[in-house]
Amino acid sequence: MAVNRNFRTCPSTGLVYHEPAEKLIRWNAVAGVVSLLVGGILALLVTLTRWPAVKLLPPDWFYLVLTAHGLDMLVFWIIFFEIAVLYFAASTLLKCRLATPKVAWVAFWLMIVGALMNNVAVFKGDSSVMFTSYVPMGAHPLFYLGLILFAVGALVACFVFFGTLVVGKAEKTYNGSIPLVTFGAVTAAIIAVFTIAAGAIILIPTFLWSVGLVSHIDSLMYRTVWWAFGHSSQQINVAAHVSVWYAIAAIVFGAKPMSEKVSRGAFVLYILFLQLASAHHLLADPGLTSNWKIFNTSYAMYLAVLASMVHGLTVPGAIEVAQREKGFNKGLFEWLRKAPWGNPSFSGMFMSLVGFGFLGGISGVMMGTEQLNLIIHNTIYVPGHFHATVVVGTTLAFMALTYFLIPTLFRRELMFPGMAKWQTYVYGLGMMGFSVFMMGAGTLGVPRRHWDMAFSGAALPHEFPGTAYLMMGLMAVSGILAVVGGAMYLLITVGSVFLGKKIQTPDFKRVPVREGMAPPPVPVAAVPAGHGKIGMGGFVAPGTFVLAMVFLTSFILYYFVNWKYLSTVWPLK
């Protein structure tokens, strides 16, 4: 059987695209953006319903829309785009052909059928079981079958990615270790394999239960295993968007990691410990011991948190070093002031990094502490946290990457470039406000998921302070701003991909294996003496060091303020 060895080289970026890989990256990215469009419309409906002054939808529609929003955003948008990132990181960055493109297409269509099936089940109205679908609350069998098909497709795609690594090594398209961005993608793929396997372990018996072949599913067993799927799926995002941060730092600034060893070590910590945090959803559940809860929610004694802090330090540190070497060496922050803030790839990436660390990271560690979790468990604080990690962190990073991919991958000029400069700010600041106000309302006890925070007509109504209503109102206004930012992104990307001016580039041509081999490594001429005369006070990246100290101070203060808060709501004598 003839192997497709058609490659093209992008003249502006030098990136090498394999013909089948390019098509698969495009189709997966487009499927992701379509899911984002559906999920985004549903997000507006959810926001306008949870706004106490508006309450747009009736309860049954609210729970339907919230279920579809959760699945379209947390599963379908993110994983379709992640598969595109995996193929890009393997085939394009290693300059090698994609392994088994036909199998990759089977995986893609399995994912499409699964996503459609799941959406149909939800929109029919008999599967409003939320993203978590806790048993004994039952959904239509198509709901589970759709998720299983999607998961199988994604798992197959992960193994196409691993196969591509084998192809690259066998055909010697690279020397030595794989690039750091590809290593980050390996991390994401490994977490994905565990996540999807856990999903299969619990969703297959649940599907059999929904069709009457299994009589009973234990609810605590379901919750424990399901969260290995539900939460770990968001850890795939973390590894993927950290890889995107490194990629954008290299693309925009030519930045090299401050220490490859340290960055790779941090990814290894992710591989070993990141998935364990799934346990923080079970901190209030009886039946599981504190030993299990504390070990797992601390990501094995905070080693994966350490890894995130390493990435959060080394990415801006690498940018700072690159900027200082270009001459922006004055004071602590000239490198940051003179950064290309009008480039949406950079502004989106930097806001993703700051928002993920300050909002998502700090709140995640706080709520992963067994005692502190009592303050906010099942309140709207929880979606506030994960909108900071998944939306500000992952979605914004993926949006930033899109602006780089449109000209090089889709070979189209960006439409509305002026709007693109503002899009990341409108979306990023909107989502940051949305997350902060959700967390504020959650701290005051406002429940998550509930259609009516006032519990109108309930036998035991609860009177929330006026501040809680203010927080919910501000959350909704911020949410609408974010929806406007999301609409801008969709207008720019869909417009550019389908109507943008074509960029004429050399087309695909057959490349023999010998010509695709990487050149032999060039011996290092001398030991690098350092970064020359950049930095100050003995630091090559003093600005990043100051930012890291600000982060640590915020982290410690917020953590202990919550212990103080706990002491007021849970008095011990």
Added chain:
Amino acid sequence: MSQVPTPNGPADDADPDDEPIPMMQSLIDNPFLLLFLGVAMPTVLYIVWGVMEIVGIPLAK
């Protein structure tokens, strides 16, 4: 660290390709070993340990 070979004679050091790869690097360069570790660790520490605790809960009488 290797040096640039002189054009008219053998290099002072061995060819960079002949340098032994550090053990940690060879471990990290093996994606399938990492895949095994990345699946085994949470399977044991989260799923197996958690399921064992749930199975060990005494039934109500």
